[in-house]
Amino acid sequence: MSTSAEDLRAIALAEFSTAGYAATSLHRIADLAGLSKSSVLYHYASKETLLEATVAPAIHRMEEILNALEASALTPAGRAAFLSEFVDFILLYRREVNMFINQGPSLVDVPVIDEANEIVHRLADFFAANTASIEEKMRFGIALGGAAYMLCSPESMAFDTDQVDEARTALLTILTELLAPVTAPAVIGE
Amino acid sequence: MSTSAEDLRAIALAEFSTAGYAATSLHRIADLAGLSKSSVLYHYASKETLLEATVAPAIHRMEEILNALEASALTPAGRAAFLSEFVDFILLYRREVNMFINQGPSLVDVPVIDEANEIVHRLADFFAANTASIEEKMRFGIALGGAAYMLCSPESMAFDTDQVDEARTALLTILTELLAPVTAPAVIGE
DNA sequence: ACAGTCTCTGACCGATCGGTCAGTTACTGT
DNA sequence: ACAGTAACTGACCGATCGGTCAGAGACTGT
Numbered sequence: 106m107s108t109s110a111e112d113l114r115a116i117a118l119a120e121f122s123t124a125g126y127a128a129t130s131l132h133r134i135a136d137l138a139g140l141s142k143s144s145v146l147y148h149y150a151s152k153e154t155l156l157e158a159t160v161a162p163a164i165h166r167m168e169e170i171l172n173a174l175e176a177s178a179l180t181p182a183g184r185a186a187f188l189s190e191f192v193d194f195i196l197l198y199r200r201e202v203n204m205f206i207n208q209g210p211s212l213v214d215v216p217v218i219d220e221a222n223e224i225v226h227r228l229a230d231f232f233a234a235n236t237a238s239i240e241e242k243m244r245f246g247i248a249l250g251g252a253a254y255m256l257c258s259p260e261s262m263a264f265d266t267d268q269v270d271e272a273r274t275a276l277l278t279i280l281t282e283l284l285a286p287v288t289a290p291a292v293i294g295e
Numbered sequence: 296m297s298t299s300a301e302d303l304r305a306i307a308l309a310e311f312s313t314a315g316y317a318a319t320s321l322h323r324i325a326d327l328a329g330l331s332k333s334s335v336l337y338h339y340a341s342k343e344t345l346l347e348a349t350v351a352p353a354i355h356r357m358e359e360i361l362n363a364l365e366a367s368a369l370t371p372a373g374r375a376a377f378l379s380e381f382v383d384f385i386l387l388y389r390r391e392v393n394m395f396i397n398q399g400p401s402l403v404d405v406p407v408i409d410e411a412n413e414i415v416h417r418l419a420d421f422f423a424a425n426t427a428s429i430e431e432k433m434r435f436g437i438a439l440g441g442a443a444y445m446l447c448s449p450e451s452m453a454f455d456t457d458q459v460d461e462a463r464t465a466l467l468t469i470l471t472e473l474l475a476p477v478t479a480p481a482v483i484g485e
Numbered sequence: 486a487c488a489g490t491c492t493c494t495g496a497c498c499g500a501t502c503g504g505t506c507a508g509t510t511a512c513t514g515t
Numbered sequence: 516a517c518a519g520t521a522a523c524t525g526a527c528c529g530a531t532c533g534g535t536c537a538g539a540g541a542c543t544g545t
Binding site for chain 2: 123124125127128206207208210211238239240243244246247248249250251252253254255258268271272274275276278279282283
């Protein structure tokens with residue numbers, strides 16, 4: 106059952122994230138799926154509908170994580186839990202996250218993408234609320250954008266399954282270091 | 296002099312980096328320049344030629360920096376000089392760097408983009424040569440991709456000129472911290 | 486045997502894409 | 516006054532884009 110609908114979603118996700126939404130034609134998606142363009146439009150009413158179906162699960166999951174973060178306020182435990190969940194989220198929804206980061210700004214006016222951009226803004230606001238310094242804002246941006254780039258760059262897209270755990274640990278270490286609370290003294294440098 | 300040629304380059308750069316190469320039409324570039332599409336094609340033989348002219352300066356500069364890095368081997372001074380030059384490079388060629396990072400993989404078969412991708416690979420190989428651990432590779436990717444994202448995200452594109460210095464200092468601090476030699480003890484966390 | 490529904494397809498549509506070309510305008514040096 | 520050239524333009528081209536539509540098979544329950 107559902108031979109094609111889910112296949113098409115996966116194919117579209119891979120193409121949208123690597124080649125870009127605008128640069129990916131319905132014809133190409135159909136070819137990769139072994140179908141005709143008309144069949145793609147049978148399962149999804151439009152290219153935009155396909156995009157929405159492609160990224161919706163990741164958006165909803167990210168919304169859950171963000172709600173939990175805002176609920177747990179700024180307790181150290183809450184913050185640590187968020188980082189762990191966030192790393193798992195990025196690893197699970199690698200391609201979707203890469204799409205938000207790389208193409209989000211250029212896909213405005215697509216409702217589901219606007220929703221995703223709004224979530225990123227909520228997340229940024231949360232971290233920016235406690236610090237006005239440019240360096241802290243930059244740490245957040247580098248952590249988010251860098252992690253997303255790292256996990257979907259051409260070289261790293263093909264993770265061996267046994268490397269995922271190591272990647273997860275490394276990512277959590279680096280992000281924790283980058284997003285350490287502002288109360289931590291700056292022992293590095295002078 | 297050069298009323299339009301240079302203007303077109305700047306307009307194309309801004310559009311390519313924000314909306315994407317594939318999603319930017321020659322018609323739109325012409326409109327933004329107050330010219331006709333034919334005039335754009337008068338100054339640049341093709342859309343691809345315009346892309347090459349747009350990113351060539353940044354590529355040549357990055358090549359210089361990379362050559363200097365490889366020449367200075369792994370001396371601490373050489374590494375520190377590289378980081379400083381690299382930060383200046385990213386700040387000066389923000390939009391171009393953002394293009395490489397976000398669209399490089401999808402623009403293969405364009406000669407000048409292949410050249411840029413090759414440079415990124417040389418840079419990655421240089422840092423990967425001294426460490427095989429996934430974490431160190433990830434640190435490099437996060438630093439490069441994160442810095443590029445941070446400096447060309449919609450919110451940060453409009454830097455006040457007096458904030459550039461502060462941004463430069465913060466960026467240098469964070470990158471130095473991220474790319475600290477593997478010999479440095481991990482004093483953060485446990 | 487029949488009707489209904491799901492999946493799929495080729496033919497076709499208007500719009501837009503990158504690109505070509507003949508020709509116009511305006512400014513130059515002679 | 517004239518020729519040359521740089522800058523620019525509208526009309527046009529084939530290709531491709533997203534999307535519509537009528538209908539062909541395949542599989543159901545009756």
